[in-house]
Amino acid sequence: MAARLSLRASALLRSNPRVVVPRLSNVRYSSDIPTRSPKTLPAFSMEGKVCLVTGAARGLGNEFCRAFVQSGCTTMAIVDLKESEAKEAAKELTELACVNSDLKEEDVRIIGIECDVSSELSVQRAYAETLTAFGRVDSVVASAGIVENYAAFDYPFDRIKRLYDINVHGAFFTAREAARNMIPQGGGSIVLVASMSANIINIPQPQTPYNASKAAVRHMASSLAVEWAKKNVRVNVLSPGYMATKLTRTILNHDPELKKTWESLTPMGRIGEPDDLSGAIVYLASDASRFMTGSEIRVDGGYTII
Structure with missing residues (x-):
């Protein structure tokens, strides 16, 4: 690849001596070379969508919000257990939306909402606040979860x-309230975040209730998808593998042997980065997956195929 890039750079320089070619040492893929603005299938755009994400103040939930913002979303509810953390995340995402864009902070409406997803009443209040602020909700991600x-x-x-x-009741409450609001408006997309643990048994760590909870979420999505399909409410599942979140990095820094075990069991030989999920979550939440429901996307570096 380096040889091909060098030839391309030489050709650019011959045709236009003023072209500045990036240093190849900083380039991961040929697509990293800055040219004109990239063209993307319009169906992947989140522009104009009202999104709600639970567990969104940090971790993977926050990464999903960043992906939506980078795909054009400017109207979103950040839902998390602590209101202060949800509002701080909303502020940071608002600033992100304005970076390298013509947007100003007043053009972006991202709010932080306190919610305990294990309480149906709390979930209902979160949706009521979202509907009061935005009038509708188009894409919902149930990302709140714990593992022990x-x-x-x-x-x-x-x-x-x-x-x-x-993990289970919270996902159900989140999905049910989403559908109650989406059906009258003509439909929407719901993504339940499960795990590769819904399909395999993790080793060496014991986590039977967690694995079972994520298997329940996976099958819940399929069941709800059938129930609401004719109402144009789609329900799909995103199942991550081992991801290098801040918490995971802390654990593995204290247990390098566990990191080696996880990497050795993953065909791609590495732990996933949180932004490795960005494309999948945008696909599921956007109109790009409009004829897809009751399905699961596993992003696990191949872990579950062996």
């Missing part, structure tokens, strides 16, 4: 109940 590692015999019941209340 206990051996089955040692897992405290109160922790199991809390995990299911957030």
Whole structure:
């Protein structure tokens, strides 16, 4: 690839000596060389969409919000357990939307909302606040979730109940309220975030309730997809593999052997970066996937195929 890039650079320089060619040491792919603005299939645009994302103040949920903003979304509800963190994330995303664009902060409407997704009433209040602010919701991502590692015999019941209340019941409440508001407006897209753990058994860490909760989310999406298909409300699943979130990096920094194990079990030989999910989440939330429902996209570096 380097040889091809060098030849291309030479040709550019011969035809126009004023062309500045980027240093190849900083280029990952040929598409990284700046040329004209990239053309994208219009259906992938999130411009004009009103989005709501739970668990969005940090981690993967926040990465999904960044992907929507970078795809043109300027109207979004950041939903998380702590209001202060949700509002701070909304502020940061508003600033991001204005970078390298003609937008000003007053052109961007991103709000932070406090919500405990394990409470149906709290979820209903979050949607009510979103509808009051924006009048509609087009794309919803149920990203709020927790994971814990206990051996089955040692897992405290109160922790199991809390995990299911957030991962399973929270996803259901989020999806149900989304559909209640989407059906009268003519449809919308709901993405439930599961995990590759819905399909395989993770090793070496024990996490039976988590795995079962994500399998429930995956099948929940399929069931809801059938129930709401004729109402034009699509329900799909995004299942990440091991992703290098801030929390995961902290864990692996203290346990390098676990990192080696995870990498060795992943055919691509690495842990995923959070932005490796950006294309998939935009696809599922946008009109690009308009004839897709009840499906799962696994972004796991090939982990589940062996």
